[in-house]
Amino acid sequence: MRVLGARLVLAISADLREKEDDMLTKGALLWEPGTNSGWSVEEIEVDPPKFGEATVKLAASGICHSDDHLDTGDIPLDWAPILGGHEGAGVVTEVGEGVLDLEVGDHVVCSFLPSCGKCRMCVAGQSNMCVLGAGVLAGTSPDGTHRVHARGKGVGCMSYLGTFSPYVTVPTDALVRIEKDIPLKTAALIGCGVPTGWGSAAYAAEIELNETVVVIGTGGVGMNAIQGARHRGAKNIIACDTNPYKRDIAPTFGATHTAESIEAAAELVAGFTDGQGADRVILTVGVLTGDLLEPAQAMCRRGGTVVVTSAAPVLQRDVNIDLFTFAMSGKRLQGTLYGSTKARNDIPLIADLYRRGLHKLDELITREYDLEDINTAFKDMRDGKNIRGVVVYE
Ligand SMILES: [Zn+2]
Ligand SMILES: [Zn+2]
Numbered sequence: 001m002r003v004l005g006a007r008l009v010l011a012i013s014a015d016l017r018e019k020e021d022d023m024l025t026k027g028a029l030l031w032e033p034g035t036n037s038g039w040s041v042e043e044i045e046v047d048p049p050k051f052g053e054a055t056v057k058l059a060a061s062g063i064c065h066s067d068d069h070l071d072t073g074d075i076p077l078d079w080a081p082i083l084g085g086h087e088g089a090g091v092v093t094e095v096g097e098g099v100l101d102l103e104v105g106d107h108v109v110c111s112f113l114p115s116c117g118k119c120r121m122c123v124a125g126q127s128n129m130c131v132l133g134a135g136v137l138a139g140t141s142p143d144g145t146h147r148v149h150a151r152g153k154g155v156g157c158m159s160y161l162g163t164f165s166p167y168v169t170v171p172t173d174a175l176v177r178i179e180k181d182i183p184l185k186t187a188a189l190i191g192c193g194v195p196t197g198w199g200s201a202a203y204a205a206e207i208e209l210n211e212t213v214v215v216i217g218t219g220g221v222g223m224n225a226i227q228g229a230r231h232r233g234a235k236n237i238i239a240c241d242t243n244p245y246k247r248d249i250a251p252t253f254g255a256t257h258t259a260e261s262i263e264a265a266a267e268l269v270a271g272f273t274d275g276q277g278a279d280r281v282i283l284t285v286g287v288l289t290g291d292l293l294e295p296a297q298a299m300c301r302r303g304g305t306v307v308v309t310s311a312a313p314v315l316q317r318d319v320n321i322d323l324f325t326f327a328m329s330g331k332r333l334q335g336t337l338y339g340s341t342k343a344r345n346d347i348p349l350i351a352d353l354y355r356r357g358l359h360k361l362d363e364l365i366t367r368e369y370d371l372e373d374i375n376t377a378f379k380d381m382r383d384g385k386n387i388r389g390v391v392v393y394e
Contacts, residue, residue: 022047022149023055027165028374029081029150034073038375039084039164045149046167049096053147054172056108059184061163062087063369063377063389064192064220065286066112066311070158071378074287074313079139082156083148085163085391086112089178089187099172107180109351111343112136112159112192114173128338132173136160142171163188164374166393176347182354185368185392186361189220190347192338193388194361197224197284198231198350199339200309205280207232212278214238214265214299215255216292217285218246220364220388221309223253225282227359228339230254234280236272240265243384253360262292266299277301288312290319293333297321302329309336364388 023046028039049055067084069075088110092102102108113136115127122130132142139156141147146154147169148162155162160174178187197220205228207213213229215222218241229237230253239250240259247258259265269278281296281304288310296306326333353359366386369377377389 023167025165025167026371027083027148027162028371029083029155030070031081033070033077033080033082036071038071041372041374042150044083044155044165046165046169047147049094049169051096051098052172053096053169054092054099054102054175055094055167055169056090057093058088058090058163058166058168058393060089060188060393061085061391062189062193063381063391067158068378068381069311076314077137079156081150081153082158083162083165084158086159086161087188087192088161088163088168089184089191102172102175102177106177107184108175108177109187109191109347110161110163110170111174111176111347112161113338113343114160114171115343116173125342127342127344128340164371164391176343178348178351182351185390187351188390189361189364189388190350193220194224194350195341195346196309196339197221198228199341199346200282200284200307200336201225201228202231203340204334204336205282205305205307207234207280209233210235211280212236212269212272213280213282214240214269214278215282215284216240216262216296217283217310218250219286222284223250223364223387225284226250226253226255238265238268245384252363262295269299273301277304280305280307282307282309284309290316294320294322297326297331300331303331305332305334307334307336309339365390368392
């Protein structure tokens with residue numbers, strides 16, 4: 001079975017292969033993470049799949065803040081090099097031994113967090129906190145070895161994936177099959193930013209009908225929180241962003257109002273709620289800092305919920321919050337990982353919402369890039385030009 005798969009890959013991509021066991025392709029690496037040195041696009045070797053793994057030919061990879069955090073050092077790494085990228089979708093070209101749930105030709109979304117289906121959190125219905133997630137920045141595959149090599153060195157992959165390469169060999173625990181009518185370029189987004197934002201509103205915030213919801217930071221994650229709030233039947237959805245471009249398009253995703261600052265959002269909220277405060281406030285800014293929690297909780301009503309979705313710099317410890325008011329008004333501060341979604345349930349679910357016109361994905365893609373232009377893609381993200389940039393492989 002495996003040999004047959006390998007032959008198929010050889011036939012499909014003979015030009016990319018030097019010999020059967022190491023596929024020559026290209027990838028975007030950081031050799032000095034945390035130094036803002038940018039991504040080096042160079043030749044890499046990708047191994048064939050081992051037990052429980054599959055090789056996927058990707059159609060596209062999303063450009064997400066989390067990879068930029070590796071370059072800036074907001075997420076520090078003590079190893080290198082790393083092949084970036086953790087939002088991808090493509091077609092399975094080879095499966096390793098022991099893979100019973102996927103076959104060559106299947107369309108899959110790469111999930112930035114794997115779910116093993118067996119650990120305590122998985123069986124408890126919280127697969128976003130699967131035990132395998134602890135290793136996504138460890139620098140090796142779950143078995144402690146490397147699937148990617150460059151300049152004679154083992155390369156670690158972001159989230160076990162490394163989607164800044166047209167081919168990935170990954171654990172099938174991180175692959176979710178989708179129907180073949182969903183365009184793969186669009187589907188690439190459903191592996192990280194889309195469920196993270198959508199679930200922040202649809203699940204973590206526990207929005208109820210006719211509520212007032214504020215989404216602070218409306219980029220590739222926040223625009224999906226807006227859509228999740230709409231699905232939940234929120235009445236007022238306030239998109240708060242300093243970027244006028246993002247405010248302009250937020251209503252197309254379901255925002256009913258926009259605000260250029262947190263103060264302006266708080267004023268709108270006070271008007272809508274007779275001074276009582278928003279039911280839910282969702283923080284989806286690009287980089288979270290501790291000073292944002294106080295204004296977020298201050299505009300939240302008694303018994304309301306503040307959802308913290310954004311990644312903060314790993315060393316961020318100082319938080320400014322009015323603890324007396326927070327406790328005495330029974331508010332809830334809710335952290336969320338992956339929008340509290342379950343990848344195997346929610347990736348196909350969001351794909352279905354998209355198919356039925358109930359979740360906008362194509363509109364999230366502002367610009368497309370070649371892999372060679374990945375540093376421009378990250379610059380455009382930092383400059384606020386994109387809701388989502390996407391590297392397209394074909
Ligand atoms: Zn991401
Ligand atoms: Zn698990």
